[in-house]
Amino acid sequence: MTNDHTRHRPTGFGNPWLQLGLSVLCVFVSEFLLKRGATDVAEPDSAFSWTGINCLKSSLVWWAILLIIASFISWLYVLRYVPITVAYPLSRVVDILVPLGCWIFLGELISTTRWCGIALVVVGLGLVAKPVAQIEERL
Amino acid sequence: MSALAFFLIVVSLLSFVAAQLILKRAMEFSAANGLRNSRFVSLAAIGVALMTISFFLTLGLLQRFDLSYLYPFQGLSVIFITLLAAVALKENLSARLMLGALLITAGIVLVSIS
Numbered sequence: 001m002t003n004d005h006t007r008h009r010p011t012g013f014g015n016p017w018l019q020l021g022l023s024v025l026c027v028f029v030s031e032f033l034l035k036r037g038a039t040d041v042a043e044p045d046s047a048f049s050w051t052g053i054n055c056l057k058s059s060l061v062w063w064a065i066l067l068i069i070a071s072f073i074s075w076l077y078v079l080r081y082v083p084i085t086v087a088y089p090l091s092r093v094v095d096i097l098v099p100l101g102c103w104i105f106l107g108e109l110i111s112t113t114r115w116c117g118i119a120l121v122v123v124g125l126g127l128v129a130k131p132v133a134q135i136e137e138r139l
Numbered sequence: 140m141s142a143l144a145f146f147l148i149v150v151s152l153l154s155f156v157a158a159q160l161i162l163k164r165a166m167e168f169s170a171a172n173g174l175r176n177s178r179f180v181s182l183a184a185i186g187v188a189l190m191t192i193s194f195f196l197t198l199g200l201l202q203r204f205d206l207s208y209l210y211p212f213q214g215l216s217v218i219f220i221t222l223l224a225a226v227a228l229k230e231n232l233s234a235r236l237m238l239g240a241l242l243i244t245a246g247i248v249l250v251s252i253s
Contacts, residue, residue: 031206031210032206034197034198034201035201035206038198038201038202039201039202041202042202042203043202044202044203049199049202050143050147050196050199051195051196051199052194052195052196052197052198052199052200052201052202053195053198055195055198055199055201055202061198095210095213095214098206098207098210099207099210099211102205102206102207102210103207106205106206106207108205108206108207110207111253113249113250113252113253114207114208114249114250114253116246116249117211117245117246117247117248117249117250117253118207118211118246118250119246120242120243120245120246120249121211121214121242121243121246121247121250122246123242123246124214124238124239124240124241124242124243124244124245124246125214125217125239125243126239127235127236127238127239127242128217128218128235128236128239128240128243129217
């Protein structure tokens with residue numbers, strides 16, 4: 001890790017690996033806030049609620065929006081110092097954390113079929129993530 | 140899952156993917172021409188508008204479905220970005236990419252029937 005991208009890396013709060021972790025954490029937490037917020041104010045019988053705009057009544061949704069903006073800023077910062085070929089696959093760890101969190105925190109019952117599906121998606125993402133990151137770096 | 144829900148999942152996904160590609164184009168354009176020009180502003184505005192559409196459609200869906208059910212569909216965005224990048228940039232699709240895309244698709248089929 002001594003190429004141009006990773007040299008002179010700041011330490012402390014500016015450490016890009018810390019920022020990558022924070023970015024992933026923000027995305028992870030925001031998914032649950034959105035789910036809880038959307039469920040709290042759900043109006044499944046109203047056609048208008050398909051637009052999701054009714055969810056702005058929930059303060060949890062607004063916290064999620066703040067976290068999404070924070071994760072976006074962290075992510076842009078990470079890309080200044082860490083090659084996207086490294087950062088992108090690491091950021092996909094959230095694909096494992098979200099289903100686990102659904103099971104642990106939301107108490108969603110995940111059937112064997114759904115677990116198998118989630119596992120296939122994770123393996124597939126692992127295979128695809130590296131080539132995609134290389135393509136994005138060339139874009 | 141109703142046809143409407145499936146349609147909205149696909150629209151949400153496609154608007155997210157389109158937003159990513161348009162924002163990328165906007166940032167490339169800004170690197171060459173700076174931020175103060177109408178083309179950058181209009182591209183960025185379209186990108187942000189598409190992201191917003193995708194966000195609200197997701198909120199509409201989250202009121203009705205489990206997060207563990209909806210989340211794997213986001214994996215499809217990787218396939219769409221890969222395919223569109225391959226078409227736009229004339230990249231060769233490697234066997235590894237195709238295998239990954241097949242696994243993701245198979246996984247999503249399993250999740251959607253669960």
